[in-house]
Amino acid sequence: MGRAVAIVGTGHSKFGVRNDVNIAELAWEAMREAASEAGIELRDVDQVVVGNAGGWSSEYLSSIVLLEYAGISGKPVYRVEAACATGSAAIKAAHDAIAAGEADLVLVVGVEKMNESPTPIVVEMIGRAGNYFWEFENFGLTFPGYYALYATAYMSEFGATEEDLCRVAVKNHHHASMNPKAHFPRAITLEQCLQSRYVAWPLKLYDSSPITDGAAAVVMASEDLARKLTDSPVWIHSIGMASDTSNLSKRPDFLVHRASRLAAERAFKKLGIEIEGSYKHFDFANVHDAFTIAEILAYEAMGFAKLGEGYKLVREEQTYVGGLIPVNLDGGLKAKGHPIGATGVSMAVEHVRQLQGRVEKGRQAEIKRGRSLAHNVGGTGHYAFVTVYGLDKPRSR
């Protein structure tokens, strides 16, 4: 159909509580590195897409502020938002511009500076992104509560335990300990996780992703330009998108993450991949582990495990390097951090570097199939994006 689209440069800020920089300086850390890797000047790009959910400070129009600081005012730009999947939506918009022939070189920058608001305000504001009127305003549900509903339903139905949830945290912290850009670049023990305080039973502090500031950027190019700029482009093979009602009470059950499943089916359909056992097609994956239970639900939604068996993958350590399907080798949202607008772009950065075999030893996947999967959720499953990256140019183009 459209033209093939490749990523030719990546940049990533240190994730964490970044009170040392403003939002433009934070974004610049990633933009500068992405341009440098691509061997371009930022002024060479035809268009910019900004992924930023915003709302944490009283300043608006982050796109314009970012471009001005980077010295590229004038460039075509717009901002994209899909809650916690904002970064993936930005990559989709940039992909389409290049595939359509509207642009040859596009910069995508995802950024979020969440710690400008105090933590209780952030928790409230994220809560409003649940089902606002019925569940947040009337019942006071915030995101830990939402995911606790998932966790209790799952544990009750399938026999998973709090230990199983904590095993996800232990794995992702293990990987983060080798990722210097992670918010928490350190390992934890199962006991530490189990002894951490409850946030919303059965979820504990260590089951939860932190409130993180961070930025990530990629330079994307048409095939012609990609061939000129690099010997090792990473291609976008497929993007599947879906949405769902925000109302958990209207979803058929808490055990199947419906938008994620639908997004995966759509992404896989273009590639002729069957969803059951899909892990055989990928060297590694990122899934949206905003809470540990979310990672287990994602295993099942992506077809890595049958319904009700996702927790066994982590119990059997099949999602570490060397397992059936290594997952969240960068530490995931859980330990790398989850600066909302940056997360989907950060996944893209990780996938490019993993596929090119250049991440830190110990968390580098073995690259045999040359293909990887990134799964990014917005809200409690309001949005889902599944993006497949690969070393070979996609065949249909």
Added chain:
Amino acid sequence: MGRAVAIVGTGHSKFGVRNDVNIAELAWEAMREAASEAGIELRDVDQVVVGNAGGWSSEYLSSIVLLEYAGISGKPVYRVEAACATGSAAIKAAHDAIAAGEADLVLVVGVEKMNESPTPIVVEMIGRAGNYFWEFENFGLTFPGYYALYATAYMSEFGATEEDLCRVAVKNHHHASMNPKAHFPRAITLEQCLQSRYVAWPLKLYDSSPITDGAAAVVMASEDLARKLTDSPVWIHSIGMASDTSNLSKRPDFLVHRASRLAAERAFKKLGIEIEGSYKHFDFANVHDAFTIAEILAYEAMGFAKLGEGYKLVREEQTYVGGLIPVNLDGGLKAKGHPIGATGVSMAVEHVRQLQGRVEKGRQAEIKRGRSLAHNVGGTGHYAFVTVYGLDKPRSR
């Protein structure tokens, strides 16, 4: 390059103070009509793009709320924002998805429900979309003040008068008087405008666009599908985008609207149109008349008049039906209203209906060239989008 993209259905809510509906009901008025005109069911679309700036109420994630109310939860969707040019950015994103072959049928809905906040809050929040730190926070500039700076510079340099500004308002109210969907569907006299109270000298109440609630929607399709759905598709010929610093104090002067000029040049380049005298290529145009001075600056930025001579077009009534280039035949932002996320989509609705010769008598342009221009600004010129619509399929595709 990419595939040709057509609009096959349009929908438009009544604009005004719409306390009778919530945001989903408001959007539905436009979505329902667009689907009906296209002869499709909403569930037939491959993707939805939502244009909504938001921030007027405590509810987030408007996209999800809209889809749920319309009964199409599950559809791929994301939200796009480019300040007051949000609607045009949404059309650009949808265009690219179809041109790239990623989707065949896309619904774009632009919506804003601004009157959920009290007027002083709305004025403050829009003010933050100027240059936040230096100009808004330190000097208290809000948008009437920004555009007053444009107006005083322009009047001082070129000899335009307050009467000339009011002539824009009189013209746009004249057109709005024939548009039942307009916020103010009534004519005003020059005296009424001149006697209205100052908001920021030399701009008066009647020089200013109102705070409006409204929604607009279009169904966009690939060529194959468009041919099946309608005998009279309207094609997107070209989209030009640009940005600029938010800092008025850093722009070289107040007399040239730089982002608008750049966006027009980019849109025209694809079509081989020279910017000087560009009006010869169009049957009519919409320009971004957030304030009356903005319409005059836009005439010059679009190449309809030489620098410093835009006010003569309105003095000579050349932008009425029958003039050199009829402008804002729907009443414009000034009298039709300016619900931020809806405005760019509302322009698209107007252009399709004008080109098809089916708007109200008296404000219908004579269609000879079969081509029209829509100009949409975000901020004080932070963003600009120029979209060219046409009755013939674009030649290069």
